[in-house]
Amino acid sequence: MKIVAVINQKGGVGKTTTTANLCHALAEAGNKVTVIDFDPQGQLAISLGVIAQDIGGIDDAMLEKKTALQQVIRVRNNLALLPAGPRLKDIEQLLANDRPKGLVLKTALGHYFADQDFVFIDCPPSSGFLIANALVVADQVLVPMTGDFLSLQGLSHLMATIKRFEKALKRKYKLAIVISRFSTTRRMARQVLNIVLTHFPQQVLATIIREASALAECPSFGQTILEYSPNSRPASDFRDLAQDFLKDRVMYGSK
Amino acid sequence: MAANKDNNLIGYDPLAWLGLETADAESADEQLQPEASANDLQTDEFGADSIDNFEELTEDITSIEMPVEDNEAEIKNNMSNADSVTTIDDAIDTENISLEEQGAPTEDELGDSETVTDDLMDAAHGAVADDPMDGGGRATHGAVAETEDVSIDVESIAIEENIDVSEENNDWVDAMTEQEISPMVDLGATLTIQHVGELHEKLKLCLAMHDQIEINASDVSAIDTAHLQLLVALKKDAANLQKQVSIIYPSPRFVESAQLLGLLDLLEVTP
Numbered sequence: 393m394k395i396v397a398v399i400n401q402k403g404g405v406g407k408t409t410t411t412a413n414l415c416h417a418l419a420e421a422g423n424k425v426t427v428i429d430f431d432p433q434g435q436l437a438i439s440l441g442v443i444a445q446d447i448g449g450i451d452d453a454m455l456e457k458k459t460a461l462q463q464v465i466r467v468r469n470n471l472a473l474l475p476a477g478p479r480l481k482d483i484e485q486l487l488a489n490d491r492p493k494g495l496v497l498k499t500a501l502g503h504y505f506a507d508q509d510f511v512f513i514d515c516p517p518s519s520g521f522l523i524a525n526a527l528v529v530a531d532q533v534l535v536p537m538t539g540d541f542l543s544l545q546g547l548s549h550l551m552a553t554i555k556r557f558e559k560a561l562k563r564k565y566k567l568a569i570v571i572s573r574f575s576t577t578r579r580m581a582r583q584v585l586n587i588v589l590t591h592f593p594q595q596v597l598a599t600i601i602r603e604a605s606a607l608a609e610c611p612s613f614g615q616t617i618l619e620y621s622p623n624s625r626p627a628s629d630f631r632d633l634a635q636d637f638l639k640d641r642v643m644y645g646s647k
Numbered sequence: 648m649a650a651n652k653d654n655n656l657i658g659y660d661p662l663a664w665l666g667l668e669t670a671d672a673e674s675a676d677e678q679l680q681p682e683a684s685a686n687d688l689q690t691d692e693f694g695a696d697s698i699d700n701f702e703e704l705t706e707d708i709t710s711i712e713m714p715v716e717d718n719e720a721e722i723k724n725n726m727s728n729a730d731s732v733t734t735i736d737d738a739i740d741t742e743n744i745s746l747e748e749q750g751a752p753t754e755d756e757l758g759d760s761e762t763v764t765d766d767l768m769d770a771a772h773g774a775v776a777d778d779p780m781d782g783g784g785r786a787t788h789g790a791v792a793e794t795e796d797v798s799i800d801v802e803s804i805a806i807e808e809n810i811d812v813s814e815e816n817n818d819w820v821d822a823m824t825e826q827e828i829s830p831m832v833d834l835g836a837t838l839t840i841q842h843v844g845e846l847h848e849k850l851k852l853c854l855a856m857h858d859q860i861e862i863n864a865s866d867v868s869a870i871d872t873a874h875l876q877l878l879v880a881l882k883k884d885a886a887n888l889q890k891q892v893s894i895i896y897p898s899p900r901f902v903e904s905a906q907l908l909g910l911l912d913l914l915e916v917t918p
Contacts, residue, residue, distance in 0.1 A: 541657055548661035580656045591662045 395501075395511045397530035400537060401553070402546030403517035406572035407431075409607055410536040411514040412439040413626075414570075416616040417634035419470035423509040426464065426472040430497075430526055431516040432481035440467045441614025442475060451477030453500040455486055461504040472508075484521045497525035519553065527557045532566040534637075536601075537588070538573045539581025544588070567592070568642075570633065572601040589643055598641040599632040659848050830857040834901075836866045838874040846874065850881050858890045864916075865896035870904045879913050 398411045408431065415427045428450055429436040437443075442465055453460040453474070460474060467473045479486060487496060497513075505511050512534075513526045527533075533554060537543045547569075558564055569592055575581050589596055601607075602625065610620035617627045635641065832853055835842070853860050862878070878894065885892040897905075897916045905911050906918060 541661075544657070545661045548664070551662070551665060583655065583657050587657065587660055587662060591665045 393506050393508050393511060394531050395513065395529050396532045396534050397513045397515055397526040398534045398536065399515045399523065399526065399550060400535050400543075400546055401517060401519050401523070401550050402537075402543055405517075405538050405543055405546070406536045406570075406601065407517065408436050408439055408514055409611075410534070410570055410572055410601065411512055412436055412611075413607075413616045413618065413630040414534075414633055414637065415510075415512050416440075416468060416471055416618050417630045418510060418637065419468055420618060420631075421634055421638070422470065423638075424470050424507065425510045425512065426474060426505050426508045427512040427514065428474040429476040430480070430513045430522055432476055432522075433516070434476040434480075435611070436514045437473060437475045438614065439611040440471075440473055440616070442467060442473060443614065446478055447475055449475030449477030449480070450497070450500065451479035451483055454483055454496045455479065456500075459504065460500050460502065480522075493521065494524055494528050498529045501529060523553070524557075527554070527565075528561070530565065532568065534568050534570060536570045536572045539571065539575060539578060539584045541580070541584065544584050547588070567595050568637065569596045570601065571596060573603045574600045575603050576600075593644045594642050596643045597633060597636040598643050599629055599636050601629050601633065602626065659845055663848060663852075829853075830859055831861045831863060833863045834867050834870075834874075836868045838867060838870040840871055840873045843871075843873045843877055847877055850877065854881065854884060854888070854890065854892075860885070860890070860892045862892065862894045863896055864894050864901045865898055867898045867901040870901055872908065875905060875908055875910055875914075879910060882913060882915070 398407050400407055411427060415425045419425045427436065427440075430450065434445070437449075448458065449463050450460065452458045453463055463474055463477070465473045465475065483496075484493070487493065501511070513530065515526050516522055535547065535550060537547055554565060554567070569588060571585060571588070574585075585596075585600075604624070604626040606621045606624050607617055607626050610617050613620060617624065617630060621627055830853065832846075832849060834846075838846070850860075860881075882892050894901075894914055894916050902911070902916055902918050905914050905916050910916075911918065
């Protein structure tokens with residue numbers, strides 16, 4: 393089982409879209425995937441068709457009210473969801489003071505998901521308690537980013553954060569970058585991609601997720617792009633991305 | 648459309664520090680225990696400390712993995728190698744201290760000087776904002792970025808102290824080889840703290856690429872202490888690297904500002 397944190401402290405880079413569609417594509421390819429909605433906004437759950445607002449999720453597991461396994465919702469074949477839950481946004485304040493704050497998620501997950509191939513954590517667009525907990529449990533970091541300068545700047549901050557954790561935990565994360573919401577006609581986007589490739593020549597997944605209106609439309613139907621428009625270009629992109637992820641296919645050759 | 652003459656739509660590379668970090672990390676990796684993982688964390692080490700934000704949490708993690716004694720020892724060890732310190736950033740910090748120790752004018756003493764627009768504390772803050780860990784995003788950083796800068800101070804010292812800009816195989820240098828880095832840097836007219844990050848990045852690259860650098864200060868009509876400290880730091884780094892930095896054609900305002908802070912000798916500028 394591999395735990396993958398989908399992180400970018402910048403908002404609007406396609407974290408939730410990437411998580412929902414990539415996880416579904418991985419599940420469709422036969423992998424057992426559990427995805428944790430670790431963003432208090434709960435939009436991953438909505439993207440996967442779980443629209444109930446008051447159901448508990450990872451929040452109750454972290455508060456030790458229920459086990460994480462009890463909170464799992466099977467949303468697709470091979471794909472399970474652990475929703476955020478209404479208390480996730482206040483989780484830090486609700487935790488007992490004597491609990492080790494950095495290991496709350498790790499404790500909550502326990503070994504319940506050992507039978508899964510992948511556990512994805514869709515992180516909130518912020519720094520703080522939730523991100524720290526995600527990084528403590530993660531084996532791999534998946535970073536969606538767009539082709540604009542502020543995304544590049546956000547990546548710089550994220551890398552600083554990741555390196556601090558690597559130093560503290562005495563380990564190296566496997567890092568993969570997903571270029572999402574990419575506009576092939578924008579020179580700026582290509583220049584950003586070149587800079588990213590310069591610094592991460594073996595860590596940018598080979599398939600670029602191009603900007604597409606269908607990707608913005610499908611969450612409102614509670615569907616992933618593989619369901620909403622299965623033969624579309626973005627659906628094909630995400631299927632390819634899933635293979636990149638599984639086979640370590642990156643730009644500039646294989647790892 | 649605002650773009651430079653090379654049609655480059657990106658003013659600077661916020662990730663430029665990664666090459667520096669990589670070079671440092673290679674040596675740091677030797678000290679890491681590859682088998683170590685999150686499981687090694689002592690759960691009660693996070694303890695009952697009130698964790699208000701991410702920075703405190705990461706500080707906790709750092710303290711778990713690196714006992715205070717070891718941390719101090721590492722810093723002392725790094726400081727003992729201060730002669731080989733070659734980053735501009737380090738020298739900036741040094742200058743923050745030395746300026747005060749040398750009895751540089753206080754804010755009051757500077758009075759209404761139009762040319763020196765920021766006091767020493769502002770300049771010191773600017774130096775913190777120049778931390779390469781933040782990639783040069785300077786004054787536009789949000790609150791999170793600023794707090795991160797402060798919280799990683801100790802680590803950044805440890806990291807930066809080990810950086811050798813002269814190392815020819817640094818990735819960040821390689822990454823820029825396709826770009827033309829001129830050995831002459833033109834200072835703008837108004838040098839305020841908002842722009843010190845850009846100059847910092849440019850000077851770092853320039854110092855890595857050339858043995859002789861000329862800084863054209865003829866257009867300067869206003870310069871703050873952050874910029875002056877950056878230039879002092881550059882001079883010191885260059886001296887350590889046995890490279891030469893010359894400030895050419897200094898404008899009267901530049902000279903006046905340097906004179907106010909007693910930096911004429913350090914900058915080798917004559918009135």
